[in-house]
Amino acid sequence: MLAWLLLVLLSAAAAAAPPALPQPLPVPGGVALLPLEAAAREPPVAYYDGRRVLVLPHEGGWLAVVGIPLSAAPGEHVLQVRHGAAARRYPFTVHPKQYAEQHLTLPERLVHPSPAELQRIRREARRLRAALTHWRPVAPETLLFSWPVQGEVSSPFGLRRFLNGEPRRPHSGLDIAAPQGTPVRAPAAGRVLDTGRFFFNGNTVVLDHGQGLITLYCHLARIAVAPGQEVAAGALLGTVGMSGRATGPHLHWGVSLNGALVDPRLFLPPEDVAAATTP
Ligand SMILES: [Zn+2]
The missing domain is CATH 2.60.40.1590 (Peptidoglycan hydrolase domains)
Known part of the structure; x- marks a missing residue:
């Protein structure tokens, strides 16, 4: 009883x-x-x-x-x-928020792409925009994520970036540094919306969690999923690499809500974030 x-x-x-x-x-x-x-x-x-x-x-x-x-x-x-x-x-x-500045030096070819490359970049930007603004009328299983890869945050969200001294768009994701080949796992259940090899983002996976919550995984060495595939939380999406514009192996992780790229840390357990940022 x-x-x-x-x-x-x-x-x-x-x-x-x-x-x-x-x-x-x-x-x-x-x-x-x-x-x-x-x-x-x-x-x-x-x-x-x-x-x-x-x-x-x-x-x-x-x-x-x-x-x-x-x-x-x-x-x-x-x-x-x-x-x-x-x-x-x-x-x-x-409310206003002042993000820090970051200055990077990269090969000129990547800072000033050729006309043919520019065409490719614009085409890919449209494709990525379409994925990030995709709406599926299914509620996400959770709005609390687990880390997609184990590693150190090498570049936070929102950094105001300067490439070879020129101001560029701010950093719209979270960079997690990890050795080449480290597994990248789905932080929550979702459906693979797109995969491809992009000029800037390298090998990329886009995951749709429902109702406009979309996540992005870039610079992968290997892609382990295909568009249309349903993945569970923790499923292998690919492995960490440095494809596209990257100066070392890391995962660029993006989180988009209603088409707006937002700070992925807001979706991680606060105690995890505190531990990861402790020097
Ligand atoms: Zn990044």
Whole structure:
């Protein structure tokens, strides 16, 4: 009887457990968590910057998980929400964040590509953009990731980069240094959306976790999956390499929400991040 009661209590606790959510950080390159007041069972449909936003059931209502692009200007932003015939605006504040600078020196060919290479780069940028803005109406299994590779963070998200002295786009992912051939594993379940060999990103895998949550794995030595394949958390995606534009073997890991590349660390357990950043 007591054991039965304990089981019932434990199941109730498990059912009431909060969903695994990213850390809220409403800054450029961060994530805003916005509770939506909607009592009905049908989920509300939310848009930010013209793109569909991930919405999860949360505490008897709904929660919008909004990715904020690095290019967003600090200030008031608005989430547009439709619920049946009703439309509502949810204003939220994007706070400023100053990211550090990084200066890199690379071979001129990679800094100033040839016209033919430029054509290839533009084509690949469109292909990657299409993958990162893909919407699949399936809720992600979790919004809490495990590290895709064991290694040291060699370059954080958001660094304002200068190549051979020229300002370039900020670093839109997290670099994890690891020896060539180290396994790269899916940080959560998903479906392989695209794979390919890209000029800058080298051998790349794009994983779709559902509702606009997409992850990106670049500079791989080897790709171990194919487009359309369903992968479980921990499945082998490929191995660490230095294909494309890389100065040493590492994984460039990108996390995109509603088309915005955001800081992957916000999706990792906070204690893991603290341990990884301790010198
Ligand atoms: Zn990188």
